[in-house]
Amino acid sequence: MSANILKVENATMQFGGVVAVDNLNLEVNEGEIVALIGPNGAGKTTAFNMITGVYQPTNGAVWFQEKKIVENHPQGKMEKLYKGEHAGDYTHVLAPTPDHITKLGMARTFQNIRLWKSQSVFENVLIAMHCRTHTNFLAASLRLNRKEEQDQWERVAKLLDTVGLYDVKDELATSLPYGKQRRLEIARALATEPKLLLLDEPAAGMNPQETNELTAFIGRIRKDFGLTVFLIEHHMDLVMDISDRIYVLDFGKLIAQGTPEEIQNNKRVIDAYLGVAEDA
Amino acid sequence: MIQQKSKKGAVAALIACTALLAVIVLLENVSVFLPASSVPNLLKPTSQLFAVLKKGAVYSLAAVSMNLLNGFTGLFSLGQAGFMLLGAYTYAILSVPVADREAVYYLYGGSAVNFSFQDMFGSIFGTQGVGGAVSMGLGVVVAMILAGCVAAVFAYLIGLPVLRLKSDYLAIATLGFAEIIKAVFQWQALGPVTNGANMIKSFPTFSSFNITDASGTVILRLSTFFPFLVSMICIAMICLLINSTYGRAFKAIREDETAAEAMGINLAKHKMLSFCTSAFFAGVSGAMFAMFVTNAHAKVYTTTMTYEILLIVVIGGIGSISGSVMATFLYVACSEWWLRFLDSEVVLSNGMKLPFLRAGFRMVVFSVVIMIVVLFFRRGIMGDKELPDLFKKRIRKEGAK
Amino acid sequence: MEFAISVLISGISVGGQYALIAIGYTMVYGILRLINFAHGDVFMVAGLLGIYLSASMPLYLSMPLVLLLTVVLGFCIERVAYKPLRSAPRMSVMISAIGVSYLIQNTATYITGGQPMTYPVIPFLSDTVKIAGTSTKWVTILTPFLVLVLVLALTQLIHHTKAGMAMRAVAKDFETAQLMGIRINTIISITFVIGSALAAIGSMLYFTNFQAITPTAGALPGLRAFVAAVVGGIGSIPGAVVGAFIIGICENVIKSTEFTVFSDAGTFALLILILVLKPTGLFGEKVTDKV
Numbered sequence: 001m002s003a004n005i006l007k008v009e010n011a012t013m014q015f016g017g018v019v020a021v022d023n024l025n026l027e028v029n030e031g032e033i034v035a036l037i038g039p040n041g042a043g044k045t046t047a048f049n050m051i052t053g054v055y056q057p058t059n060g061a062v063w064f065q066e067k068k069i070v071e072n073h074p075q076g077k078m079e080k081l082y083k084g085e086h087a088g089d090y091t092h093v094l095a096p097t098p099d100h101i102t103k104l105g106m107a108r109t110f111q112n113i114r115l116w117k118s119q120s121v122f123e124n125v126l127i128a129m130h131c132r133t134h135t136n137f138l139a140a141s142l143r144l145n146r147k148e149e150q151d152q153w154e155r156v157a158k159l160l161d162t163v164g165l166y167d168v169k170d171e172l173a174t175s176l177p178y179g180k181q182r183r184l185e186i187a188r189a190l191a192t193e194p195k196l197l198l199l200d201e202p203a204a205g206m207n208p209q210e211t212n213e214l215t216a217f218i219g220r221i222r223k224d225f226g227l228t229v230f231l232i233e234h235h236m237d238l239v240m241d242i243s244d245r246i247y248v249l250d251f252g253k254l255i256a257q258g259t260p261e262e263i264q265n266n267k268r269v270i271d272a273y274l275g276v277a278e279d280a
Numbered sequence: 281m282i283q284q285k286s287k288k289g290a291v292a293a294l295i296a297c298t299a300l301l302a303v304i305v306l307l308e309n310v311s312v313f314l315p316a317s318s319v320p321n322l323l324k325p326t327s328q329l330f331a332v333l334k335k336g337a338v339y340s341l342a343a344v345s346m347n348l349l350n351g352f353t354g355l356f357s358l359g360q361a362g363f364m365l366l367g368a369y370t371y372a373i374l375s376v377p378v379a380d381r382e383a384v385y386y387l388y389g390g391s392a393v394n395f396s397f398q399d400m401f402g403s404i405f406g407t408q409g410v411g412g413a414v415s416m417g418l419g420v421v422v423a424m425i426l427a428g429c430v431a432a433v434f435a436y437l438i439g440l441p442v443l444r445l446k447s448d449y450l451a452i453a454t455l456g457f458a459e460i461i462k463a464v465f466q467w468q469a470l471g472p473v474t475n476g477a478n479m480i481k482s483f484p485t486f487s488s489f490n491i492t493d494a495s496g497t498v499i500l501r502l503s504t505f506f507p508f509l510v511s512m513i514c515i516a517m518i519c520l521l522i523n524s525t526y527g528r529a530f531k532a533i534r535e536d537e538t539a540a541e542a543m544g545i546n547l548a549k550h551k552m553l554s555f556c557t558s559a560f561f562a563g564v565s566g567a568m569f570a571m572f573v574t575n576a577h578a579k580v581y582t583t584t585m586t587y588e589i590l591l592i593v594v595i596g597g598i599g600s601i602s603g604s605v606m607a608t609f610l611y612v613a614c615s616e617w618w619l620r621f622l623d624s625e626v627v628l629s630n631g632m633k634l635p636f637l638r639a640g641f642r643m644v645v646f647s648v649v650i651m652i653v654v655l656f657f658r659r660g661i662m663g664d665k666e667l668p669d670l671f672k673k674r675i676r677k678e679g680a681k
Numbered sequence: 682m683e684f685a686i687s688v689l690i691s692g693i694s695v696g697g698q699y700a701l702i703a704i705g706y707t708m709v710y711g712i713l714r715l716i717n718f719a720h721g722d723v724f725m726v727a728g729l730l731g732i733y734l735s736a737s738m739p740l741y742l743s744m745p746l747v748l749l750l751t752v753v754l755g756f757c758i759e760r761v762a763y764k765p766l767r768s769a770p771r772m773s774v775m776i777s778a779i780g781v782s783y784l785i786q787n788t789a790t791y792i793t794g795g796q797p798m799t800y801p802v803i804p805f806l807s808d809t810v811k812i813a814g815t816s817t818k819w820v821t822i823l824t825p826f827l828v829l830v831l832v833l834a835l836t837q838l839i840h841h842t843k844a845g846m847a848m849r850a851v852a853k854d855f856e857t858a859q860l861m862g863i864r865i866n867t868i869i870s871i872t873f874v875i876g877s878a879l880a881a882i883g884s885m886l887y888f889t890n891f892q893a894i895t896p897t898a899g900a901l902p903g904l905r906a907f908v909a910a911v912v913g914g915i916g917s918i919p920g921a922v923v924g925a926f927i928i929g930i931c932e933n934v935i936k937s938t939e940f941t942v943f944s945d946a947g948t949f950a951l952l953i954l955i956l957v958l959k960p961t962g963l964f965g966e967k968v969t970d971k972v
Contacts, residue, residue: 098542099542099544116540118535126528127540127543131543137526441953441957453956460949463946468942587718587782591779644791658769658770658773659770659773
């Protein structure tokens with residue numbers, strides 16, 4: 001088995017007295033497509049935010065490519081309030097900002113589309129390449145980086161071509177139909193040259209046909225870009241179709257993990273989604 | 281294949297700028313070349329026109345640098361006057377000729393800084409004739425660059441704590457910083473450097489760039505040309521910056537910080553870059569402002585000045601460089617020139633006085649005009665478009681026909 | 682000791698006057714997210730009105746009239762300059778506020794000729810009183826109590842009346858409040874009316890102490906009151922009051938030392954310090970950006 005690219009270790013996220021994610025442990029191996037599913041409010045997006053540095057976990061650690069990138073332990077007011085486990089296991093604080101994590105090779109999309117609204121499709125992708133530029137501020141301002149710039153422009157064009165957005169490259173990002181905006185968000189994430197792509201409900205609000213297209217699309221970019229994909233999704237067709245493994249969260253806790261078949265037949269998962277009959 | 285923005289545009293802009301500069305030089309030299317009697321009042325060196333042009337050039341740089349921060353990076357900062365003050369004082373302190381220092385700092389028995397760039401270059405190139413001109417010019421330019429640098433350094437120091445603040449809190453913190461700077465520069469204890477609450481003067485001003493012959497008669501006026509040249513170069517640099525990869529990152533921060541950060545743009549670093557760059561150019565414009573008013577006086581750089589520049593930026597259109605520049609000239613011309621007549625009482629031939637016209641009425645009318653512009657041009661005169669965009673659109677429309 | 686007491690008393694008194702202005706800033710901000718730059722000028726106009734009106738009529742008539750006219754002014758400013766921009770970008774409204782401030786100052790300069798005017802002496806308030814060995818005006822003693830009463834009344838209004846409830850709803854979520862059938866224009870007008878009324882009362886107290894009124898006399902107290910509102914956490918009324926007292930005392934303490942020139946710089950330094958420690962002020966709500 002190939003080495004894991006992402007490992008979340010005993011991660012707990014607590015807001016005040018509310019434990020949003022409780023002692024989460026998961027691994028994503030290189031080249032896999034792994035899905036994180038669960039009912040609304042289960043803490044999936046919070047888990048994503050912990051991994052990408054938007055939130056700092058209250059306790060626990062995140063490893064990326066065998067290197068610890070995030071670590072925290074309850075401090076200050078949290079020390080008394082903390083309700084999770086493994087309180088004493090972590091002693092360091094490692095809190096990189098999201099941009100730092102992106103530069104390590106992890107890119108994400110957002111549940112509620114967050115494109116740069118008044119920029120064109122082309123610019124949206126071009127801006128995302130900024131984090132890979134080597135030119136310094138002064139040289140870039142004085143246009144001493146023509147070659148790099150030209151190179152970036154060509155790469156954006158190629159990328160847009162790959163994702164099928166080249167013909168709308170000059171449109172305003174927000175003027176695109178919903179499905180294409182989602183696709184643009186993925187293209188934008190790809191522009192940061194990630195090894196691991198995190199997709200937060202990429203099919204939200206899509207009709208079945210668009211969802212099918214997206215399923216094929218994710219499969220294709222994984223191959224083309226040699227990616228590992230970790231995604232949150234509610235469309236079970238999509239999830240069961242493309243995932244190698246699935247993790248299920250409910251009320252912040254991991255309740256099941258395994259292959260799609262295993263998950264489909266897991267009683268706890270079915271209960272979590274359909275609810276348990278109190279008295280029939 | 282995708283091409284970057286064509287070089288044609290750059291060439292066109294360059295030609296336009298050169299042409300504008302040539303027109304300026306011509307305009308201000310009409311009075312030199314033609315006999316005094318045939319020069320219309322408008323083109324006399326004392327005409328309001330040139331004052332407006334000079335002030336417009338100075339303010340447009342200030343406005344564009346503020347637009348870089350407020351319009352392009354989305355950081356609502358009100359520290360502009362503070363940075364201009366820093367620039368003005370740095371320039372003034374480094375430019376007063378050593379010989380004049382005793383007189384300027386008479387309250388403090390001379391200046392603590394016994395050095396000026398003009399003298400330094402003077403000792404290399406000589407102080408007379410062409411050598412004198414070169415050393416004066418170099419001295420001014422070097423002092424202006426340093427003025428920008430000092431403003432940028434202060435921006436860095438203040439930016440470290442305050443750039444974490446959000447929108448209005450950032451605005452009030454930077455405004456507070458400007459007030460603090462103003463108070464510090466008026467402090468008696470710093471008198472030997474800043475001349476306390478008094479003004480610093482006797483440094484080279486715009487009129488020092490007029491070329492005179494041995495007898496002192498002006499043979500070529502460049503006093504309006506110089507601020508235009510400097511502002512143009514600076515604004516061109518800001519334009520280049522905005523269209524560079526860093527400028528695009530600024531815009532991403534403006535539109536969605538979270539997304540920008542998730543796409544690998546370091547917020548702290550880029551905000552700081554924008555803040556310092558804006559302060560640098562504000563400092564340069566401050567130095568020019570000192571040259572324009574021929575003195576550096578801390579109490580001029582009030583919050584009102586910042587509001588004025590903010591007003592210009594918004595009227596021009598947040599996020600539009602050409603809008604800022606056009607709004608500046610309109611604003612300055614309107615406030616200083618076109619409405620002047622409202623300030624003087626007019627007695628009609630039958631002895632009746634026109635109502636309302638007396639000192640102060642100009643500003644009342646001017647503020648009403650501003651209110652009207654603000655209420656009816658919500659997105660400013662240019663929105664976030666640039667001048668060339670308008671032409672492009674027209675061409676496209678015609679092409680469609 | 683006496684000196685310290687007198688500094689403290691005048692600090693609290695000035696703080697109270699700032700509080701009355703600061704409430705206007707903070708309430709408007711709470712509802713419209715607008716820094717109402719014209720508020721300090723409304724305060725100045727209230728002072729000028731006091732001068733002009735009491736020149737032609739007795740105080741017991743002129744002072745209520747000042748209150749009324751200031752309220753009308755505040756109301757009109759909102760209707761003319763802010764209401765048409767309800768859907769415009771936030772910056773436009775702010776610029777409109779700056780424009781109004783500009784207009785008021787310039788009109789005042791035009792009418793008064795830019796000369797400082799002297800505020801009338803209000804009997805009793807201007808009488809001197811000896812307290813703890815230092816003599817001061819009655820207004821100084823009365824201000825904090827008056828402020829306290831007014832603020833209590835205001836909190837009652839906000840927490841126990843229908844209009845107050847609507848105000849809180851609008852402050853929480855503008856659009857939802859609108860959808861729930863709250864007439865936001867009325868609520869916003871009420872906010873401006875209350876703010877202007879408090880500013881008018883503030884001007885009576887403030888200018889009894891500092892009698893010279895120039896067209897820019899509102900700018901500095903306005904700015905300080907605004908700083909106070911930010912220190913307290915803009916949008917929060919108790920915050921504004923606490924902030925105002927802090928700013929007032931801080932200003933007077935600095936003024937009593939040899940660093941008088943730094944009295945404003947000192948308050949701003951305090952402001953920056955507080956913001957660095959608590960980025961949304963003492964009582965401000967934390968804004969979290971949902972990802």
